[in-house]
Amino acid sequence: MESSGASSAAKLEANLEALDKAVIRASEDSGSTILVLPFGGRVIGAFAPGEGDNFLWTNPALNEVASGRALLDSGIWANSGGERTWLAPEKDFFYPDFPDFRDYFQPRGFDPGNYSARREGSKVILENRVILHSFRLGEDLELMMTKILEPLPLMDRLERLASGIEGTSYRASLELELRSGPSETPVGLWSLLQLPPSGTMLTATTKPAKIVRYFGGFGEGEFEIGESLFRWHMRSGYDRKLGLVAADVTGRLGYAYELSGRACLIVRDIEVDPRATYLDAPYGGSEGPACAVQYCSIDNERLGSFRELEYHSSAIGGKTGLVRIRSDSVVTCFRGSREGIGKLENSLFGLSLNR
Numbered sequence: 094m095e096s097s098g099a100s101s102a103a104k105l106e107a108n109l110e111a112l113d114k115a116v117i118r119a120s121e122d123s124g125s126t127i128l129v130l131p132f133g134g135r136v137i138g139a140f141a142p143g144e145g146d147n148f149l150w151t152n153p154a155l156n157e158v159a160s161g162r163a164l165l166d167s168g169i170w171a172n173s174g175g176e177r178t179w180l181a182p183e184k185d186f187f188y189p190d191f192p193d194f195r196d197y198f199q200p201r202g203f204d205p206g207n208y209s210a211r212r213e214g215s216k217v218i219l220e221n222r223v224i225l226h227s228f229r230l231g232e233d234l235e236l237m238m239t240k241i242l243e244p245l246p247l248m249d250r251l252e253r254l255a256s257g258i259e260g261t262s263y264r265a266s267l268e269l270e271l272r273s274g275p276s277e278t279p280v281g282l283w284s285l286l287q288l289p290p291s292g293t294m295l296t297a298t299t300k301p302a303k304i305v306r307y308f309g310g311f312g313e314g315e316f317e318i319g320e321s322l323f324r325w326h327m328r329s330g331y332d333r334k335l336g337l338v339a340a341d342v343t344g345r346l347g348y349a350y351e352l353s354g355r356a357c358l359i360v361r362d363i364e365v366d367p368r369a370t371y372l373d374a375p376y377g378g379s380e381g382p383a384c385a386v387q388y389c390s391i392d393n394e395r396l397g398s399f400r401e402l403e404y405h406s407s408a409i410g411g412k413t414g415l416v417r418i419r420s421d422s423v424v425t426c427f428r429g430s431r432e433g434i435g436k437l438e439n440s441l442f443g444l445s446l447n448r
Contacts, residue, residue, distance in 0.1 A: 102126060102144040105137065105151065111158045112165060114173075117210060117217050121244040125261035129217045129242055130173060133205040136242060137175040139426050141259040146353055148261065148426035149175045150287045150399040170199040172287075172396060176424070177204065178238065178267060179283040181373035181405055182383075184229060186280075191228040194377040200225055203238070216243045227278040234280065234410065235273035241266040245423065258429040258437065265424065270417040271410050279411030281372040282420055285389075286402040288359060292350030294388045294402065295442050296323040297343040305381035309333020309390070322442055327390045327400055336375075336384025340367040346386060347442060348402050349434070356434035360441055361402060363422045369407030 106128060109116050114132040124142030129135070139148045151174035154164040164171050180186055180203060190196050206221040219240040226233050245262040269282050296302065302323040304316065309332050317324040323337065348359045365385055374383040389401040406420035407413070427437055 100144075101147055102128060102138055102140045105147065105155065108155055108158050108161055109137070112155075112161050114165075117212070119212075119215060119217050119242065119244050119263075121215060121246055123246060125244050125247060125263075127242060127244050127261070127263050129210070129219070130175065131208040131210040131219060133171075133173055133177060134208045134219045134221055134238070134240055135173060135175040135177050136263070136265070137173060139261050139263065139424070141261050141426070141428060143259070145259070145428070148288075148357060148359060148428070150289050151175060152397060169395075170201075171205065174287045174399070176265065176284065176286050178240070179204070179285060180225070181281040181283045181371075181408075182279075182376075183373065184376050185227040185278055186225050189228055206238070216241055218242075222272070224273075225280075230277050232276060232278055233273065234271060234276050234278055236280070237268075237270045237272055239268040239270075241268075247425065256429070256436075257433050258427050260425065260427040262423065262425040264421065266419065266421045267406070268417065268419045269406075269409060276410040279370065279372055279408040279413055281370075281408040282406035282418060283373065284404055284406075284420070284422070286348075286359065286361065286424065288348050288400045288402060289350055289352055290327070290329055290390075290392070290398045290400055292327060292348050292400060294323075294325040294327060294400070295347035295349060295438070296337060296386060297321060297345040297442055298323050298337075298341050299343055300341060302337050302341040305336040305338065305375065305384050307334040307336060307375045307379055307381075307387070307389075308377075311335070325388055327388070329390075329392050329398060332389075332391050332393055334387060334389040336373075336381070336387040338367075338382055339365050339369065339371060339385035342386050345441065346402055346404065347438070348400065349438060351431075352428075355428050356431045358427045358434050358437055358441075359402065360425045360427070361404070361422055362425075363404045364406075364420060366407060370411075370413050371405050372408050373405055
């Protein structure tokens with residue numbers, strides 16, 4: 094099934110090539126496609142067969158070559174969108190004047206980094222070696238970041254296509270290795286899906302989830318907390334973020350939204366270990382435990398308007414005794430009628446949104 098945005102993948106691909114940031118196109122037999130951008134080590138696009146609209150958010154500056162060039166030449170951190178990777182805890186690596194939290198600077202050696210790229214069959218493998226400085230403890234860490242990205246056949250594809258649902262799926266395997274030997278500084282992987290605004294975050298939970306607030310205010314009626322499902326109806330207007338601890342989540346995360354008149358559902362299945370060491374706790378005036386899952390709503394003039402579905406891996410370094418971690422997840426994107434997607438939500442999360 095092809096939507097009016099059928100040329101969006103080709104246009105994005107052409108614009109990035111014109112900006113000297115060529116993508117790698119990886120497809121599976123049905124035609125499901127991901128676009129991998131070595132600049133920043135990202136999945137910049139995910140497309141159903143026939144392509145249609147991108148399921149992921151990309152920076153609007155990339156819609157035209159001239160505005161894309163202006164973004165890349167601006168000297169600011171160039172957030173192109175899509176799926177990106179970060180490192181925890183931020184207070185170690187992103188605040189050069191620690192413990193002063195006023196100046197925030199993204200380490201460019203990690204993002205955009207200097208990723209090498211190669212293919213192995215249907216897989217795209219990205220590697221980036223980086224030396225980061227812990228401003229909290231004053232030590233350098235040499236890290237190797239590896240991403241293995243592979244398009245997958247859509248689960249129950251024929252049945253869902255027959256009911257008017259289309260989509261795409263891919264596996265993301267992330268590896269982080271400490272190359273510089275034992276360190277005092279622990280470090281953890283952090284993966285973020287950037288998605289279009291005005292949707293609802295979904296989390297399958299083991300019990301009524303306790304919200305950990307990182308920053309920003311939250312309005313009445315935004316949250317629904319059930320025995321096995323947490324929902325955040327993400328209103329627009331300002332930046333805010335919350336998290337959920339590992340013990341409260343099963344490992345199935347989702348985001349439901351509408352785009353071009355059609356309902357969409359993004360599902361990410363992750364690994365969660367309540368015994369693991371998670372690192373990213375609220376800081377700079379906020380308090381709370383480190384979380385395995387985080388959701389962020391961004392609405393500002395500099396970065397744009399998008400939502401982030403985030404998850405963390407356990408840590409390496411520090412007192413963990415580990416020098417290497419691998420984290421596997423599967424992202425599945427669906428699009429169809431509101432009724433069809435509602436039935437799918439009910440199947441995957443146990444309760445329809447009824448929106």
